[in-house]
Structure formats: structure tokens, C-alpha cells
Amino acid sequence: MKAYILTIGDEILIGQVTDTNATFMAEALNVEGFETVEHLSVADTRDGIRDGLDRALAVADVVLMTGGLGPTKDDITKKVLAEYVGTELVFHQETWERLAKLYARFGGEAGPQHRVQCDLPAAATVIANKVGTAPGMWLEHEGKIIVSMPGVPYEMQYLVENEVIPRLVAGNVSQNRQRSLTILTAGIGESTLAETIEEVEDALPHHVSLAYLPNLGTVRLRLTTRGTDEAAMQAELKKYKEEIEAIIGEYVYGYGKEDLALAVQRRMQKKHLTLSTAESCTGGAIAGMITGHPGSSGHFRGSVVAYDNEVKNILLGVPEELFVQHGAVSKQVVEAMAKNVRLALKTDYSIATSGVAGPGGGTEEKPVGTIWIAVAGPDGVRSRLLSSGKDRKRNITFTVYQALNMLRLQLDNE
Amino acid sequence: MKAYILTIGDEILIGQVTDTNATFMAEALNVEGFETVEHLSVADTRDGIRDGLDRALAVADVVLMTGGLGPTKDDITKKVLAEYVGTELVFHQETWERLAKLYARFGGEAGPQHRVQCDLPAAATVIANKVGTAPGMWLEHEGKIIVSMPGVPYEMQYLVENEVIPRLVAGNVSQNRQRSLTILTAGIGESTLAETIEEVEDALPHHVSLAYLPNLGTVRLRLTTRGTDEAAMQAELKKYKEEIEAIIGEYVYGYGKEDLALAVQRRMQKKHLTLSTAESCTGGAIAGMITGHPGSSGHFRGSVVAYDNEVKNILLGVPEELFVQHGAVSKQVVEAMAKNVRLALKTDYSIATSGVAGPGGGTEEKPVGTIWIAVAGPDGVRSRLLSSGKDRKRNITFTVYQALNMLRLQLDNE
Numbered sequence: 025m026k027a028y029i030l031t032i033g034d035e036i037l038i039g040q041v042t043d044t045n046a047t048f049m050a051e052a053l054n055v056e057g058f059e060t061v062e063h064l065s066v067a068d069t070r071d072g073i074r075d076g077l078d079r080a081l082a083v084a085d086v087v088l089m090t091g092g093l094g095p096t097k098d099d100i101t102k103k104v105l106a107e108y109v110g111t112e113l114v115f116h117q118e119t120w121e122r123l124a125k126l127y128a129r130f131g132g133e134a135g136p137q138h139r140v141q142c143d144l145p146a147a148a149t150v151i152a153n154k155v156g157t158a159p160g161m162w163l164e165h166e167g168k169i170i171v172s173m174p175g176v177p178y179e180m181q182y183l184v185e186n187e188v189i190p191r192l193v194a195g196n197v198s199q200n201r202q203r204s205l206t207i208l209t210a211g212i213g214e215s216t217l218a219e220t221i222e223e224v225e226d227a228l229p230h231h232v233s234l235a236y237l238p239n240l241g242t243v244r245l246r247l248t249t250r251g252t253d254e255a256a257m258q259a260e261l262k263k264y265k266e267e268i269e270a271i272i273g274e275y276v277y278g279y280g281k282e283d284l285a286l287a288v289q290r291r292m293q294k295k296h297l298t299l300s301t302a303e304s305c306t307g308g309a310i311a312g313m314i315t316g317h318p319g320s321s322g323h324f325r326g327s328v329v330a331y332d333n334e335v336k337n338i339l340l341g342v343p344e345e346l347f348v349q350h351g352a353v354s355k356q357v358v359e360a361m362a363k364n365v366r367l368a369l370k371t372d373y374s375i376a377t378s379g380v381a382g383p384g385g386g387t388e389e390k391p392v393g394t395i396w397i398a399v400a401g402p403d404g405v406r407s408r409l410l411s412s413g414k415d416r417k418r419n420i421t422f423t424v425y426q427a428l429n430m431l432r433l434q435l436d437n438e
Numbered sequence: 439m440k441a442y443i444l445t446i447g448d449e450i451l452i453g454q455v456t457d458t459n460a461t462f463m464a465e466a467l468n469v470e471g472f473e474t475v476e477h478l479s480v481a482d483t484r485d486g487i488r489d490g491l492d493r494a495l496a497v498a499d500v501v502l503m504t505g506g507l508g509p510t511k512d513d514i515t516k517k518v519l520a521e522y523v524g525t526e527l528v529f530h531q532e533t534w535e536r537l538a539k540l541y542a543r544f545g546g547e548a549g550p551q552h553r554v555q556c557d558l559p560a561a562a563t564v565i566a567n568k569v570g571t572a573p574g575m576w577l578e579h580e581g582k583i584i585v586s587m588p589g590v591p592y593e594m595q596y597l598v599e600n601e602v603i604p605r606l607v608a609g610n611v612s613q614n615r616q617r618s619l620t621i622l623t624a625g626i627g628e629s630t631l632a633e634t635i636e637e638v639e640d641a642l643p644h645h646v647s648l649a650y651l652p653n654l655g656t657v658r659l660r661l662t663t664r665g666t667d668e669a670a671m672q673a674e675l676k677k678y679k680e681e682i683e684a685i686i687g688e689y690v691y692g693y694g695k696e697d698l699a700l701a702v703q704r705r706m707q708k709k710h711l712t713l714s715t716a717e718s719c720t721g722g723a724i725a726g727m728i729t730g731h732p733g734s735s736g737h738f739r740g741s742v743v744a745y746d747n748e749v750k751n752i753l754l755g756v757p758e759e760l761f762v763q764h765g766a767v768s769k770q771v772v773e774a775m776a777k778n779v780r781l782a783l784k785t786d787y788s789i790a791t792s793g794v795a796g797p798g799g800g801t802e803e804k805p806v807g808t809i810w811i812a813v814a815g816p817d818g819v820r821s822r823l824l825s826s827g828k829d830r831k832r833n834i835t836f837t838v839y840q841a842l843n844m845l846r847l848q849l850d851n852e
Contacts, residue, residue: 036464042457042458308743312723326745327722327742331735338784369752
């Protein structure tokens with residue numbers, strides 16, 4: 025079944041906003057096996073919308089439209105749509121009652137200016153929008169389906185996920201769908217990873233595919249299968265996931281959308297362990313990533329961001345002679361930072377970083393991208409030297425990932 | 439002059455990537471006064487591209503296309519384009535020499551697989567791509583202009599900014615363009631801001647507009663003018679900027695794309711001042727934002743991320759009785775944190791935060807979103823209570839902005 029994505033709004037045409045709604049709808053359609061033939065963005069005008077509908081209905085069976093359903097006078101989608109399919113706008117009592125309740129809940133009242141949102145095409149099946157005011161509309165026209173939704177991203181997303189896709193799927197039970205599973209790895213490069221699991225990949229049946237999505241020392245492995253039988257698809261994903269993990273298990277830190285900080289949190293809280301960090305070149309980015317997660321106070325006690333060497337001395341007790349003998353960016357200093365913050369903050373584990381993030385501060389001996397990381401724990405301290413690139417933001421993020429993964433590996437192997 | 443944006447690629451149609459190229463081109467066209475009538479994304483197929491071109495040329499004078507110019511067999515834009523305008527692909531010697539040099543610079547060699555990138559439509563003006571391999575192509579067809587560019591975002595951006603837009607503008611000197619200036623404010627809400635500068639806004643001439651772009655306690659004010667005379671447009675922007683600043687000057691922290699951490703860095707380094715932070719609920723996010731900027735070591739000495747109360751006591755010397763009497767989220771504790779970190783790290787100023795970021799940890803007396811911030815300096819310590827919302831990430835970011843702005847105000851007023 026062919027689908028068409030039609031987005032309406034001058035703000036898209038002038039480049040004020042990026043059309044992320046199209047991406048969301050496209051992905052949702054693709055997963056369920058619908059082929060999207062085009063995305064088209066048109067102006068907020070009668071002609072723009074009519075032209076867009078003409079084109080869409082000429083090449084596709086179902087059109088998902090967003091935008092132009094608010095209460096302001098610019099928003100004309102509804103009127104044009106009613107005219108296009110040859111129906112009239114009629115007052116929709118149910119929508120009015122829903123809006124009245126909604127405004128009452130926030131201590132307000134639905135007024136005359138809200139009545140206009142209740143005028144809907146008589147031929148439309150109204151789809152209640154449980155997360156906003158403007159409802160969705162489902163119209164059948166000359167054997168094709170037109171669905172109109174508000175342009176507010178989370179309202180559109182709610183309607184697509186909970187109402188539109190389920191209805192489309194119900195009408196196309198025999199269609200092939202996709203199911204995916206994402207395995208998260210860290211500490212192994214994309215090409216080494218590909219070589220390591222080459223045999224599994226080569227033996228995958230035609231309808232199962234594997235995609236590599238690398239990002240700064242982490243690689244997401246997305247396993248996708250296609251079919252019509254939900255249980256069979258899930259069983260297949262599980263089978264190949266297990267085959268892959270039998271080979272690269274130690275690099276796997278999680279699944280789906282988890283990040284390394286959450287992977288560490290999950291492991292530490294399960295074992296009732298605590299963590300501290302001593303950060304120089306990462307400047308608080310490790311602590312910030314950790315504490316961005318709800319519940320992080322369950323294992324994370326704190327950090328010393330020692331940007332200045334004197335601070336490394338004052339708060340972390342790193343002896344001055346280490347700076348003189350080895351420099352701040354050295355195995356000796358980073359290990360002392362890790363050991364001392366662990367003791368000072370009384371934690372089971374600690375992470376420390378010290379490096380030249382750039383763009384300034386590099387020398388011939390220690391160019392920009394020279395970064396030491398250390399992890400201290402009950403069994404002592406270990407450190408690693410990273411040779412990263414020239415870009416400051418990338419260096420910081422790369423160091424955060426590498427350091428968290430170094431700790432994650434220790435937690436998995438102890 | 440009417441413009442059309444045509445993007446090619448199955449990865450867009452299946453929702454794997456968002457079409458940010460369209461946004462970039464749309465904005466660049468809009469600023470220079472071209473009206474973009476539609477954005478269309480089509481499949482990587484002969485029919486997809488031909489249909490797209492048909493539609494584009496039916497309604498616009500200039501078509502900007504991206505995608506399908508790489509060396510792989512999927513990328514067929516070039517062939518279809520040559521056929522469409524009735525020309526042939528011929529080997530372009532200059533492009534070959536450019537590629538040969540490029541590969542040589544990276545220690546490689548341009549081989550037969552790269553020759554295909556040098557086959558270009560005979561009728562095209564070739565636009566050298568100085569940041570990548572595939573060149574851009576400029577074609578004139580039946581009185582209209584077709585420009586084809588690679589889909590790699592930074593290559594497309596380079597070509598649009600440096601080659602395509604200047605050529606289009608040169609052909610349309612009499613066309614109205616836009617020039618904008620963005621004033622960055624913090625500490626004043628959007629509606630109060632609008633009321634405060636209402637008189638200036640109401641007196642703006644028809645061709646000058648003012649947009650409010652709010653984000654978590656900051657509001658960007660974008661002043662836009664239209665015209666053909668560059669100097670006159672710049673003078674107008676300066677005039678209204680000064681009128682606005684005469685009223686709301688104290689809320690203005692910068693211009694353009696600067697963030698609050700950089701605004702603070704600029705002010706502190708000018709006055710040779712130093713900074714430290716003591717962070718509880720922000721968990722290192724303030725230090726992380728500050729140290730994300732190159733050169734931050736010039737004023738920033740470090741931070742104590744005291745997530746656990748014991749750490750506030752051990753590293754910051756916050757007396758235990760303060761926690762007992764007032765709780766960790768209190769004026770007394772946050773002020774002690776600010777004063778003590780300033781002394782311990784020997785800085786001119788310090789920032790401290792302590793609050794309930796959520797989603798857990800709220801009480802009836804101190805619900806989620808209750809956050810204290812303090813700034814200590816040579817003249818003592820000041821603190822403020824924030825009442826934020828329920829979302830953890832928003833609460834953290836809002837606190838970071840508010841705290842940095844509190845310091846920024848003190849630096850401006852001393």
C-alpha cells in the first residue's frame with residue numbers, strides 16, 4: 025500500500041522549522057510495511073493544499089497530512105479539506121464537550137473562540153486527540169484515505185502511534201511489517217565489529233538485515249526482520265541477538281535507547297555500589313551525563329571538577345611534584361586523581377580524566393586529543409591513554425563514553 | 439523569483455534521516471528574498487527524479503536539488519538530469535584533476551572508480567566543491583535554472599553559501615532581501631518583554647519585524663528588515679537594536695548565537711576574574727556548559743559536584759546542622775556552598791545550586807522544581823528561589839541558565 029506525506033506550513037517553506045513530522049510519519053509507515061512515495065511540504069493556502077492533495081492522491085492510497093488545524097485564522101486546512109472531498113463543516117458536539125472538560129481542568133472555560141475548532145468535515149471520522157485540542161480527521165475519498173492531524177509534534181506523534189497506524193494496519197493484515205532490535209556496543213570499532221560477526225551476518229536469511237550505526241567509540245547494531253507473524257519475528261530477533269552476543273558479548277552494554285551512564289547506573293545500583301568522578305578535561309560532562317538520569321543519586325555521590333592544577337592539589341591532594349615531573353596530562357596524575365577522589369568521597373569506584381581537549385594547549389609531546397582516563401575500584405586503579413582528534417566537543421564526548429565504558433567493563437568482569 | 443527544493447533519497451522517504459538540507463536551503467533562499475513554493479522529497483529512481491523535476495519546473499523558476507551524486511551505483515541523479523535536459527554526460531577533466539590532487543593529499547590515488555564522478559552533463563556549468571568530491575552542477579533549461587548538489591550536509595551548505603546563493607543574487611539585484619539581528623535576553627519572560635517594548639514594536643515600519651523565540655527563561659529577539667540596500671538595512675537594524683536596548687538593556691546578555699556560559703566567559707576574562715561552582719541538583723551541568731567552550735580555562739578553576747549531602751560536608755565544609763535545621767534544599771545550604779567553594783578554590787566568584795530536580799525526591803513543603811541558586815562574590819552572597827516544573831531535564835537546564843544569568847547580571851552591574 026502506497027503512502028504519501030503532506031505537511032502544511034509556511035514556517036517549513038521559509039526554513040524556520042525543520043520538518044521532523046515527516047520523518048516521524050515516514051518511519052512509522054515504513055516499520056509497518058507501507059511504502060512512502062514522496063514527502064511534500066506546501067504553503068498554508070487553499071491552492072497550496074489543493075495542489076498537494078491532487079498530487080498525493082494521484083500516486084498513493086493513503087495520505088497523512090499535518091498542520092493547519094489550530095484555532096487561528098491562518099489555519100485553513102479543515103475548510104479546504106471539506107471542500108476538496110465535497111462535504112461541509114458541521115459542529116461536532118463530542119469535540120466541544122472534550123474541549124470544555126479540558127479547559128475546565130486548567131481552571132479556564134471553553135469560549136466562542138474555541139467553537140471553531142469543533143467545526144469538522146461532516147464526512148470525517150473524528151479521531152480524539154487526547155494530548156491537545158485539535159482533533160485528527162480520517163476521510164475516505166474515491167477509494168483512498170486522507171488523514172489530517174495537527175502539526176504540533178507530540179500531538180501528531182500521539183495520533184500516529186495510537187490511532188492512525190493501528191487503523192491502517194488493521195486494514196492491511198497481510199502486509200509485511202518490520203521489527204527491530206538494537207544492540208548497543210562500546211569499545212570496539214565498526215570495522216572490527218563487522219569482521220568479528222561476519223559469519224553470523226553472512227548467514228542471515230534474506231529478510232533479516234543488520235545495520236551498523238557508529239558514534240564516537242560506540243556502535244549501535246540494529247537487527248531488523250520483516251514478516252507478518254509477530255511471534256515469529258520476535259523469535260528471530262532473539263535468535264540472532266543471542267548468536268551475536270555469543271561472539272561480542274563483552275562489548276555489549278545495553279539495548280534500545282539506553283546510554284552508557286544509564287548502563288553504569290543499572291549495574292551499580294543492582295550491586296549497591298557507589299561512584300565519584302574527578303574531571304579535568306571533561307569539565308563536569310561525566311557527572312552531568314550521570315546526573316541527567318532520574319535516580320542517579322542512588323549510586324552517584326559527587327565529583328571534583330579540577331580544571332586548574334591547583335584545584336587538583338587542594339581538593340584531591342594530587343602532589344605538586346607529579347605535575348612537575350609528569351605534567352597534568354599523565355598516567356601518574358590521572359591515577360592519583362582517581363584514587364584520591366574515591367577515598368575523599370568514600371565511594372566503591374571512581375573515574376578520572378585529564379587531557380588536552382583543544383583547540384589550544386597542545387604541545388609536540390602531548391598534542392590536542394591526548395587524554396588519560398583512569399578507573400579506581402576495590403582492586404586498585406587502571407588507566408588508559410586515548411589519542412583523540414582535534415575537535416573539542418568530540419574529544420569531550422569521546423572521553424565521557426570511553427571512561428564510562430571502562431568502568432562498565434570492570435563492573436561486568438568482576 | 440520562485441524557488442523549489444527537491445531532495446532525493448530513499449533514506450528520507452523511509453524516515454531514516456530528517457531532511458535538514460531542505461531547511462538549510464529554504465532559509466538561505468528566504469533571506470535573499472526568493473519565495474520557496476514547495477519542498478518535495480522523492481525516491482532515488484529515474485521516475486522519482488523526473489516526476490519531481492516536472493512538478494518543480496511547472497511552478498518555480500529555480501530548482502535546488504540535493505542527493506544522488508556519490509560514486510555508488512544507487513546515485514543516478516546525474517544521468518537522469520542529463521537525459522531530462524537533453525544533454526550527454528562527458529568527462530570533465532578539471533574535476534578529475536581536482537580529485538587526483540585531493541586523493542594525493544591524503545596519500546591515496548584517484549582510481550577508475552572515481553572517474554565516474556567526473557562524467558558530468560555537457561550543458562552544465564560545473565561548480566567546484568572545495569569541501570568534498572562530487573561537484574555541483576548549474577543547468578539552464580527552458581528559461582529556468584536547475585542546480586544539483588551533493589546531499590552531504592556540509593558540502594551542500596558550502597555550495598549554497600559560497601556559490602549558489604551569490605550567483606542567484608547576482609541575477610536578481612533588484613529583489614528585496616532580508617537581514618536579521620538577534621538580541622539575546624535572559625531573566626525576563628516573553629509576555630513581560632513584549633509589553634515592555636510594545637511602543638518600539640508598534641512603531642516599527644511595515645518592512646521591519648520582531649520575533650520572540652523563548653526557551654527556558656531566555657528569549658531571543660529577532661529583528662528582521664527587508665530591502666535592497668545593504669547599508670540601509672544594517673543602519674536600520676542598528677537603530678532599532680539601540681531603541682530596544684535603551685529599554686531592556688539589563689536583560690541583554692549577548693547577540694547572535696552566543697550562549698550564557700560564553701557571555702559570562704567574555705565578561706570575566708575581560709576583567710581577569712575567576713569562577714568556581716558548587717553543584718547539587720545541576721550535577722555538573724553548569725561546569726560542563728562552561729568548559730564546553732574553548733578558552734574556558736582562562737577563568738574557570740573548577741567545581742565541586744556535591745550530589746550527596748556528606749560530600750557537601752566533606753569537600754565544602756557545609757555544617758551538618760544546616761541540613762538538620764533547613765534541609766539540603768535551602769537558602770542557608772546553597773549560600774554556604776557558594777561561599778565555601780569560592781574560598782576553597784580561591785576564585786573571585788562562585789555559583790551554587792541545590793534543588794529537587796525530580797522526578798523523585800519532592801515533598802509537600804518542597805515539591806519537585808524547588809531549586810535554590812546562589813552567587814558569591816567580593817561583595818558577599820546572594821541567593822534566589824526558583825519554582826520550576828516537573829521535568830528533570832528542563833529543571834536542570836532552566837537552573838543552569840538562571841544561575842549563569844544571575845552571575846552575568848552581577849558582573850554587568852558592579
